[in-house]
Amino acid sequence: MKASEAVIDILKDWNIKHVYGYPGDSVNNLIEGLRKAEDDIRFIQVRHEEVGALAASAEAKLTNHVGVCLSIGGPGAVHLLNGMYDAREDGAPLVVITGQVSQDLVGTDNFQEVNLERMFDDVAVFNKRVTSGELVQPLLKQAFKEATTHNGVAVLTIPDDVFKESVKKDKLRSTVQSNYRLFPEKEDVAQAAKLLQQAEKPVILAGRGALSAREQLEEFAQKIAAPVVVSLPGKGVLPDEHPYNLGNLGQIGTKPSYEAMEETDLLILVGTGFPYRDFLPDDVPAIQIDIDPAKIGKWYPTEVGLVGSSEEILARFNEQLSYKKNRSFLDACQKNMANWWEHVDKIAEAKEGEALQGPQVMHELNRVVEDDAILSVDVGNVTSWFAGFFRMTNQDFVISSWLATMGCGLPGAISAKLTNSEKQVWAICGDGGFSMGMQDFLTVVKYQLPINILVFNNEKIGMIKYEQEQMGNIPYQTDLQGMDYAEFAKISGGEGYKVTTQEELQVALESAKANNKPTIIDVDIKERAPLPGKIEWNQARSYSKHMLKKLIEGEGNFDMPPLKTVLKRLF
The missing domain is CATH 3.40.50.1220 (TPP-binding domain)
Incomplete structure (x- = not known):
């Protein structure tokens, strides 16, 4: 059989149901193998390889089973790195297969050639280039073994001409695990x-x-x-x-x-x-x-x-x-x-006639999220709102916790729905994080995944703005260009709701829960600093420094709030 067919056999052996990636010249022979095996393995074509790697990483976190992603060599492989580091940092087993220029051209600085072994050396627990068809099976089996044993990233770089080589079918299974237990003295x-x-x-x-x-x-x-x-x-x-x-x-x-x-x-x-x-x-x-x-x-x-x-x-x-x-x-x-819950309830209570804030949106979300739902949370202010104001019962959630990469919310929701089709799935994103990978809402629509995406839209990189203020600086380049994400959802073939009031939010959440379609709820929120439960003196001092600097430099239409208000915000 062809080496590409051997790859498919090993994927089946490891019970891989999804391979996330993007087709291209240096993996087209493997893509053909995936086409023939689509009844057993779904190739999920993403719009950006980074989304594919993040989705595979999220799938590994949610299932405690190895995730798999695929890309061409060169630029496609470069795009995978963020998701690969996310998997490494959060201890998620991930197998990555990348293409490469043909074997006879490796090392000649050919078109799209990148030294992938060197590039992946830091992120991977296993990182090999396959030099012949006969090595595809033993090395890919070892990649799966290393990824699962070490809960890390294993990479196999395979030149496209190697996929075409004829190989003998290896009758030995690759998923045999030794049972062992660790227990302290x-x-x-x-x-x-x-x-x-x-x-x-x-x-x-x-x-x-x-x-x-x-x-x-x-x-x-x-x-x-x-x-x-x-x-x-x-x-x-x-x-x-x-x-x-x-x-x-x-x-x-x-x-x-x-x-x-x-x-x-x-x-x-x-x-x-x-x-x-x-x-x-x-x-x-x-x-x-x-x-x-x-x-x-x-x-x-x-x-x-x-x-x-x-x-x-x-x-x-x-x-x-x-x-x-x-x-x-x-x-x-x-x-x-x-007493803390009473304090939180007061913050989360919507005030009639006032603009919505992050905590209030989370409070309303609590009402519609099902007990066994999966939530994919992006990185930024929404992380703070989720941690402090969403009250989990039996739900699962996935996030980029250690690498904390923005843009993880949508990929996580994609893999959550693919692996748990019967469960309600929500992506909770800021406008900054969502816009980093929003093109892959088209992937959601393509595969008809009824995911609900809640976008907290304040037209700012809110957490960075707060960090700059905390340092005593005037915020710089933290504003974002306005975007109607609800309209984007409709243009893309999904459903979209634009929300500015609590009443509109309640209607949109109930509608999204019931419509069984890919949905974006775009919520305009008022800025609110994600203050921690305990403010240290140096934070308060730096924030005051920021306010005084802004007043002195006459930035915009800044109105200095009363000292009592400032202290109330801080403490």
Whole structure:
């Protein structure tokens, strides 16, 4: 058989259902193989390779199964890099197949030739160029193995003429996995148990690695009387209104989570690599649970590091630990959180006659999102609005958490719908992030994917504007050209709603929920800084500096608000 057919066999062997990419000269022989296999593998033709890589990365995050994307060599391969780095940073297994100039021309600086092995060297755990048809099968099998073993990116660069070579069919399967389990030493478990029993104010910080251990985490928190703080990718590990949940930490966090970290005498890190040291305790013993030994103590010094699955280790603690009677710290945290929800409700309440703001839009979104929906969240101010004002129950969500690349919302929604056709899917995007890849709404329409895209439109790169102000600077080049995204949706063959009031928003959300079409809801929002739950003095000082600078330099029609208003905004 042809080497291209061997590739298809291995994709089937690994139960790959989607390959995201763009056809072209150096992969056309493989594209022909995908055409013949379309009953088993759908080739999803995106309008930009970056979208394909981000979608494949999102699929890997959502399914915990390897994602696959494809491009030509040269410019197409270059476009893949952002999605590849997103997968690497978030630990998503990804196999990337790229074309290359024909084998006899490699190294001659030919048309569209790029040194792909060198370019991909930093991002990939496996990175090889295939030099003959006979090497296609063993190297592609190894690529899948490396990607899944290391939860990383594996790249195979294959010159197009290699795809045409005849090869012998390899009868050996490539998906055979060895079953193994990691569990920490008894001494380490005993030491951790001793710390847990002695702690009076324990706090759990849970991340994405705890999502598979929801039941065990809940029981663990109850037993040791510990509130649970979540990292952004860990949002949803407990429902947001669960009595033990204090919400997110950091710049997108809540005041109760910040204050709990200030008071704790034992930090328990469960499946998280939370990197923002300033939001963690100064000098408190820590227990860290992680499947990856390289992450133990990497960002916070740990007293005890426990390598293994969160599910299994927490279950073992739940068997051994007794129910803690002193729950005064937990009770105080819960009262603090109840007050915080009242504060959040006041912010999210729409004022009659006033322009909509991000929190109010999230509040209305809560009413229409189904309990098992999937949300794909873009990066920017919408991340803050989502973290603070959308109250997750049993939904799943996907985001570019560590790389934090703008433009991830739409690709994530595409892969979410392709892999979960029966579920409601929402993309939550700012106008800055959405416009980076908005051309691929045409992909949504082409494949008739009933995705609802909510665009928060303030004609600004809002988070960057806030960052510039926080530094004490006058915002520069953060305004965006106005765009009617609802009209764009209609022109593209989908449905679009333009929203300026709360009443229009409610109607649009209900209509989008019911219409079963690719839909964009373009919501005009009033600017609002995504202030964290706790403002540090240097932030307040820099913001005041920005306001004074703007007043002195006479920028635009700036009206200095009363000092009382400024302080209210800040604190």
